[in-house]
Amino acid sequence: MRAPALAGTGTLVRFALRRDRVRLAVWVAVGAGLTAQQSLGSQAFYDTPEALAAYRASVGSNAATIALAGPPVGLDTVAGAVAFEISFTLVLVAALMAMSTTIRHTRADEEAGRTELVRAARVGRHAPLLAGVGLAALGCAAIAVAIGAAGVATGLPAGGSFLLGASVGTAGLVFAAVSAVAAQVSGSARAAYGIVLAVFGVAFAVRAVGDIEGDGVSWLSPIGWAQATHPYSDDRWWPLLLGLAGTGVLLAGARALLDRRDLGAGVMSPRPGAASASRLLGSPWGLAGRLHRGALLGWAGGLVALGAVYGSIAGSVQTLLGDNPAAETFLPALSTAGLVDAYLGVTLGMVVLTTGAYAVSAALRARTEESAGRAEPVLATATSRPAWLGSHAAVALLGSTAVLVAAGTVMGLSAAAATGDPALTGRVLAATLAHLPDVWVFAAVATVLVGVLPRAASATAWGWVAYVVVVTLFAESLDWPSWVDDLSPLAWTPAGPGEPWAAGPSIVLAAVALGLLATGLAGFRRRDLATG
Secondary structure (H helix, E strand, C coil), X not given: CCCCCCCCHHHHHHHHHHHHHHHHHHHHHHHHHHHHHHHHHHHHHCCCHHHHHHHHHHXXXXXXXXXXXXXXXXXXXXXXXHHHHHHHHHHHHHHHHHHHHHHHCCHHHHHHCHHHHHHCCCCCCCHHHHHHHHHHHHHHHHHHHXXXXXXXXXXXXXXXXXXXXXHHHHHHHHHHHHHHHHHHHCCCHHHHHHHHHHHHHHHHHHHHHHHHHCXXXXXXXXXXXXXXXXXXXXCCCCHHHHHHHHHHXXXXXXXXXXXXXXXXXXXXXXXXXXXXXXXXXXXXXXXXXXXXXXXXXXXXXXXXXXXXHHXXXXXXXXXXXXXXXXXXHHCHHHHCCCHHHHHHHHHXXXXXXXXXXXXXXXXXXXXXXXXXCCHHHHHCCCCCHHHHHHHHHHHHHHHHHHHHHHHHHHXXXXXXXXXXXXXXXXXXXXXXXXXHHHHHHHHHHHHHHHHHCHHHHHHHHHHHHHHHHHHXXXXXXXXXXXXXXXXXXXXXXXXXXXXXXXXXXHHHHHHHHHHHHHHHHHHHHHCCCCCC
């Protein structure tokens, strides 16, 4: 007797929550932390009507800022400035959380064969999909409440704070539904991630064009729906209905697609490969490069765009912060450098942190291949263990190097164009090169964890990334002990172009990265493969 379509959904939700309890807690904490940091920072920056008026005059007509942040509304209050500056970042966090949660419990489980085993019990056909989307919805609700609570706790109006949280959570729901559709269309988790990220990119571009032109095109984007709520100013709740309606339509589409395909297959059949592999794929280095190609291009495109936006804002820094006494609190290099150089040093640090996240992701791909059982057939050939793990580590090192240099170059060019100072291009590029050992350490930490502690590699590596991010953002402003800051590689590198480069720290960081890589390769050579 066939089980009802939704049989076992509750059990699957509880099991999924058990698997993701730490992941979801981290996502929620990130959302609340970003909100609190932005609230406290904006209240310190714009503590006078004059400072707020200067800010409003600068960003209200800056196309680059509007493209990144959204519609320039509510800028007559500090709370409105908080929503303007942080809303897109929070939507991005919620979308990534919803995407990873939904695909992890739908397409990824199906690809790994776990769904087939679960469905062998009394579990309905639609239960895994509903459980994955349901868990993502719980995460969106939690991040909405956390954002609202963080806003209230830092002194922002309660109504606007919880509206901001609700708009972010609703946007997350939309992308959970997009992920559910992508999980039916694609036959692999990685392709599903690519589809969702592409949809997010299109939604961002449509929203940016609509807000710059003011022609209403932004209403075609779920990101535009979230930002149309105008927290702390108009406090419009009705745009949330668009997000809820869109979520319902997409989920209905996902269910219809699920009923039209076989278990394990996607609606779109994969393109047949070549009859024979290229000579490049005959080596572990070529195989690693092929596996990492899509992720590398995606991260590179995103970071180059981020560098361009950061650089284009450099021309407005003097207007925004020139007479603000709190500027030195958030731009530590201001005591030894000019305002623009100090600003570029801080924003370049954000680019370095993001590139470090890519380096960790790339290095951990080796663990993904091992866990899925794809490393074993490769290692059964003449390929040595150090060569196999080293190929993934090499892509992480070389890829992060290329991505950071590209982002830094574009950032320098856009800053030079915005300020009319051609010398900025060279100074920003030099500062970017000084940060290369930092991202090498990120890749090396992930590699040593894969080689020595495979089952804890992913959680530990991303936990360390979160630690470095928190230390970079909060350690100096909150006067934490120096040893806390010293555990971050960014603490050892001068925040150029505002601070002079020193060779000693760079050499030490490069040596640390080399030592960690050697330890990881040696550990992998001695241990058993850990699949599953």
